[in-house]
Amino acid sequence: DTEVTQTPKHLVMGMTNKKSLKCEQHMGHRAMYWYKQKAKKPPELMFVYSYEKLSINESVPSRFSPECPNSSLLNLHLHALQPEDSALYLCASSPNPGDTQYFGPGTRLTVL
Amino acid sequence: QQPVQSPQAVILREGEDAVINCSSSKALYSVHWYRQKHGEAPVFLMILLKGGEQKGHEKISASFNEKKQQSSLYLTASQLSYSGTYFCGTEEAGTYKYIFGTGTRLKVLA
Numbered sequence: 369d370t371e372v373t374q375t376p377k378h379l380v381m382g383m384t385n386k387k388s389l390k391c392e393q394h395m396g397h398r399a400m401y402w403y404k405q406k407a408k409k410p411p412e413l414m415f416v417y418s419y420e421k422l423s424i425n426e427s428v429p430s431r432f433s434p435e436c437p438n439s440s441l442l443n444l445h446l447h448a449l450q451p452e453d454s455a456l457y458l459c460a461s462s463p464n465p466g467d468t469q470y471f472g473p474g475t476r477l478t479v480l
Numbered sequence: 481q482q483p484v485q486s487p488q489a490v491i492l493r494e495g496e497d498a499v500i501n502c503s504s505s506k507a508l509y510s511v512h513w514y515r516q517k518h519g520e521a522p523v524f525l526m527i528l529l530k531g532g533e534q535k536g537h538e539k540i541s542a543s544f545n546e547k548k549q550q551s552s553l554y555l556t557a558s559q560l561s562y563s564g565t566y567f568c569g570t571e572e573a574g575t576y577k578y579i580f581g582t583g584t585r586l587k588v589l590a
Contacts, residue, residue: 401578410482410567410580411522423576458521465576468512469569471521 372472374459380478381449389444389475391459399465400442402434403458405474411458417442418465449479481505483568483581491587492558500553500584502568511544511551512569514580515562522567525553558588 372393381387391400399418403411415434416423422434431453435443442459456476460469483504490498502511510529514522528544528551539556555562568581 399576408583410583412580413578416576416578418576425577466510466571466578468524468527469578470524474521 374472378476386447391442393461397461399462401460405456451479454479485581485584489585498555502551502581504549514567515564517564560588563588
């Protein structure tokens with residue numbers, strides 16, 4: 369298995385909803401990442417989880433919270449999002465931090 | 481500080497060549513290059529490590545000048561499939577913080 373999978377592919381939610389995005393890889397990679405990408409902009413790193421340690425981009429609001437149940441799975445919990453949070457959310461993994469990253473297909477999120 | 485790419489956009493005819501530059505104000509340990517097609521995830525092209533190495537992948541090659549903190553991606557004899565947005569990416573040393581460059585939109589016309 370040489371791919372990163374993400375579910376769901378599309379998600380529409382209201383500002384009061386709670387939802388979760390799921391990312392999975394079975395390549396034995398030790399680093400996983402969440403990115404947010406707005407149209408015509410580069411991906412922006414939100415979180416890195418490597419060696420059982422979470423690194424956070426300080427500019428990410430607390431309404432986004434990552435969870436790593438095991439080394440193959442990385443979830444992103446969403447709560448009380450704003451319309452400006454609508455974006456493509458990309459998950460990636462790499463053998464080790466700093467190595468080549470392999471991206472999942474992304475989740476297109478729309479917040480109404 | 482986000483690496484700056486130039487040009488911002490370029491249009492080519494099939495068979496023409498292009499160069500995309502990536503410049504950083506911070507010391508770089510490595511540079512990665514990705515291509516992203518519209519509505520899809522970025523796809524890894526190549527990685528260059530410190531040492532000024534140059535790498536090639538079919539008709540796409542890249543160089544890394546660590547003294548100038550610059551990397552360049554060379555596309556030769558472009559094909560329609562080369563269309564997309566190209567990003568350089570790098571990690572801030574010792575932080576696990578990965579940053580993508582500003583991006584270059586490339587369109588190849590028949």
